[in-house]
Amino acid sequence: MIFLTSSLLVLLAGAVLAVLLARHGRAGLMVSLVAMVLGSAGYVAAAVGRWIDTAAPPQRLIWPLPLGAPTLTIDYLSAWFLLTLGLLSAVVAVYSWSYFSVETRSTRATASVGAVLCLLVASMGVLLCAGDVILFLVGWEMTSLAAFFLVGFHDEDPAARHGAWTYLIATHLSSALFLVPMFALLVAVGGWSFAGIGAALGVQDSTVRVLIFALGLAGFGVKAGFMPVHVWLPLAHPVAPTPVSALLSGVVVKIGIYGLLRLLMLLGPLPGSCGTAMIVLGAVSGVLGVLYALAQHDIKRLLAYHTVENIGIIGIGIGVGMLGQTTGHPLVALLGYSGALLHVLNHALFKGLLFLSAGAVIHATGTGQIDRLGGLAKKTPLNALLFLLAAVAICGLPPLNGFISEWLIYGGLLGGTIRLPRALPGVAVVGLAGLALMGGLALACFAKVFSVVFLGSPREALTAHATPRLMLGSMSALAVLCLLIGLAPSVATDLIAPGAAAFVVTPYSTSAASTFDAILAPAGHLSALLALLLALVIILLLVRHLMIRGQIVITAASGRAGTWGCGYPALTPRIQYTASSFAWSLIRSFRRLLWPHKHLVVPAGAFPSGDIRAELSTHTNDIAQTDIFSPFFKGAAQLAAMIRTVSLSGHVPTHADAAIGEDRGPFRTGWYSLLSAVRRGSIQVCVVYVAATLVLVFMVETAWQPRSGGALVERTAPAISMSADPSQPTARPTATRGADELNHVLPGATRP
Amino acid sequence: MNLLAMTIHLPVPGVAAVVTAQVLGVLLLPPLLMSVIAKTKAWFGGRDGPPWLQPYFDLLKLFRKGAVYSHTTTWVFRAGPIVSLAALLTATTMIPVLGPNSWLGFKGDLILVAYLFALGRMFTVLAAMDTGSAFEGMGSAREVTFATMSEPALFLCLAVLAISTGNLQLDDMLGTNLAGAWHSVGPAMLLVVGALFIILLTECSRIPVDDPLTHLELTMIHEVMVLDHSGPDFAYITYGAALKFTLLGSLLVHAAMPQVAWVGLPGALLWLAALMALALLVGIIESTMARLRLNRVSLLLAGATVLSGLAVLLVLFNKLA
Secondary structure (H helix, E strand, C coil): CCCHHHHHHHHHHHHHHHCCCCCCCCCHHHHHHHHHHHHHHHHHCCCCHHHHHHCCCCEEEEEEEECCCCCCCCCHHHHHHHHHHHHHHHHHHHHHCCCCCCCCCCCCHHHHHHHHHHHHHHHHHHHHEEEEHHHHHHHHHHHHHHHHHHHHHCCCHHHHHHHHHHHHHHHHHHHHHHHHHHHHHHHHHHHHHHHHHHHHHHHCCHHHHHHHHHHHHHHHHHHHHCCCCCHHHHHHHHHCCCCHHHHHHHHHHHHHHHHHHHHHHHHHHCCCCHHHHHHHHHHHHHHHHHHHCCCCHHHHHHHHHHHHHHHHHHHHHHHHHHHHHCCHHHHHHHHHHHHHHHHHHHHHHHHHHHHHHHHHHHHHHHCCEHCCCCCCHHHCCCHHHHHHHHHHHHHCCCCHHHHHHHHHHHHHHHHHHCCCCCCCCHHHHHHHHHHHHHHHHHHHHHHHHHHHHHCCCCCCCCCCCCHHHHHHHHHHHHHHHHHHHHCCCHHHHHHHHHHCCCCCCCCHHHHHHHHHHHHCCCCHHHHHHHHHHHHHCCCCCHHHHHHHHCEEEECCCCCCHHHHHHCCCCCHHHHCCCCHHHHHHHHHCCCHHHHHHEEECCCCCCCCCCCCCCCCEECCCCCHHHHHHHHHHHHHHHHHHHHHHHHCCCCCCCHHHCCCCCCCCHHHHHCCCCCCHHHCCEEEHHHHHHHHHHHHHHHHHHHHHHHCCCCCHHHHHHHHHHHCCCCCCCCCCCCCHHHHHHHHHHCCCCCC | CHHCCCCCCCCCCCCCHHHHHHHHHHHHHHHHHHHHHHHHHHHHHCCCCHHHHHHHHHHHHHHCCCCCCCCCCCHHHHHHHHHHHHHHHHHHCCCCCCCCCCCCCCCCHHHHHHHHHHHHHHHHHHHCCCCCCCCHHHHHHHHHHHHHHHHHHHHHHHHHHHHHHHCCCHHHCHHHHHHHHHCCCCHHHHHHHHHHHHHHHHHCCCCCCCCCCCHHHHHCCCCHHCCCCCCHHHHHHHHHHHHHHHHHHHHHHHHHCCCCCCCHEEEEHHHHHHHHHHHHHHHHHHHHHHCCCHHHHHHHHHHHHHHHCCCHHHHHHHHHC
């Protein structure tokens, strides 16, 4: 715990120092990044401390607020996310130094980016360890704001501004519409601390708990990026500076998953429909996410859509866990939750690596357009290797870490098909088919990206700079972690088991621990077989080496051996398959889901004129954006314009409107002149307006007061009505339990 | 964790000689099955066909040759055949081939097997794309398209086997363990066998999905991806393709023959005969059918997915009843 608080202090100090040193060259950036590395190391230490010292008491911050003392606690769930955050942000901090130090913008801008990075990491740490609602919401809001400023770093670019604003609006709409009502319900039920809420929710009606879950899923889902509320991801990720994209995709998005898991831990077992909804949502997000990724031409945008896919995989894991929890099958629940948790870390590692590696590609060539690149493996071999490792990992292929978490989730799904009662195995089968389809599509997508960007010949004459050593070093750390988890999965499953078990049994006893160890034991067999795989690779390599004995033919007529062109000698890089052509056969198979646009210009006639060049471009719109959100926000903007001008036309009144027009009577003219005065900023009119509104509010307030009968009852009214409302179909009509509940909500309400 | 607790299924005498015989038998088998297919096709064509041991001679010949590497390629091209074959060999340890048990099976190995196939495919595709050839790009694009569509069908088939045996270890999900399922939900098992057969034809690039003997690069899938490999690399690829046929064929055969509980040599001979019969069937199909148009293949694979989905429904309803 001492590590956590000192990390937070170091990060805050780093942020303040960075701002103070902003005028002194790169010192500000340096200081903040060092603070970020130290803070991240502290997070990792604090998380590891959880597994070493299992009986650490919750730490209380001595800072009394009106709503109780904020509490910082680290349980196994927090510790796991804290570990994820610490590992990724330390690497990102090191990478950021070589990324931002070549940044052409002013040193003040880079210093402030360092400061905001520190704030982001600090606020996520606060959020993950928050033991009560207030601290959680403070962390949530600070994370959103810090991420907003980071996404908008290149604010001279309209796309960056658009991405940043979309992110801010999405996250705040989700907070306002779903999270605030949800937390209001939670607080009404069980007070401000999570422990109290958890205890109070246990005796609540299942309708209330399902309502809370639905609100939480919608609210946290926006942050996590489930379909169809993922729209901010593909807008914000590509425009953010690369280290920020890695952090966004690796950990900021996971904050939504953390919120959801924390909520599930408080809620306990939910009806089977919730788990079903979670699996279906996960499968839809995953399949659509990877299909959209397949259709992208920009490497960072493609990776952003893959985040949607991986969140879908995590969602399936959580759904399996929920079903196991509901039906009382610890095996299914444990495999589902531990798969989801491990995938959280794994995704942070390999997606962080992919973004950083893609950033190195953009750094080297100046473009992220996949179809313009090619042959980079020769110019930046180490970066190619790192990207390949991450690509193999994200496709869930052995022997890397992505396979381990997908293996756990598959195990949960297959276990679910065998053990779950009634129709629930069908749900597990849906998840299974979805996960298998995602696996195949992800393989297609990353085969496409890696081969088009790194293999073959360059498609355009782009200069490729070497990747800086610091970038390569920091990325290698992530690759090593990916390999480590892949080859020794039992280390990871040992760490996860207590966190995943917390959903199933509390407290975590030694007998439960041995049961779970038995369930996760095959993870140990995996490492033996993966070691066999590596051994076979080495053996086959040696055999080939011995067999060839140096008989490698590299002398053809031209002095070097070329690619076989079916006898055609004049091959050019332009005949290579591009990303678009590689993906087109799959996209066309799924055209009824994706509705891709194909734009084809064909020269016509026997002797086409020279100024028409044949060209073909494909483009795929995001359904959620074009069919749901764009119409919605356009409608909302129109409505706002109508309200703003108090006219049905949406026309903004100007000074010219303050005269009596031909089609306007004196009343409307007076109204228009008042509005235009307010809009033009005439202070005296504004003051009058404010005063008039205040008077109106006071009048309403005084008229309202006597009828509601006192502030105390008004505040507790919703909670009472929740338990005693006769219109609600409650399963527990007994008077004693209702009274108990009342007692809980309002201490001393029913004294014997 | 506890690596020593791994279940290694050995026959009762448990001597090294038996193990060696088993391993050698399984590893030497694949080219023979290719020979069966070739002989069948030759018989239909009214020819004698190549000698029975020709696939072995071909492999030896390739091993004695040097290799040509295009200057466009990188280490990925050279890694492709090795990683693919290593993945398949690893999968061999978890699939029962010439007996009822696998060598290194464990709970959950079916997922590892499916993903090892995918790993091999990934590296074959990358090696093909590394050459910068339009033909190999074409083959790769088709390969990933069809593999994507066969993947859900494969997993649904595995789900049926898992549900009907209540097990997550491949060798416990096949053979005699399926006897009860064949008895109670025979139709579902028939559907699974049908779907597995379509998956086998797709994954092993046989007619009607792909024609391994065509001479036009434009129409090929697997063969066009390996155009630029030569020498030992090509030997690895050829052997790997045969091994993949053997492995998927073993899955199919063990799912289709639930009543046989023979062990030891008679069992091995019986499974060998079954695999050869499967190769004969594939040969007959290759001799009597034309290759499907490429845009029809996705319909075939959708058909396999529907078949296996139906099988899942049947098994689940049976479980409910």
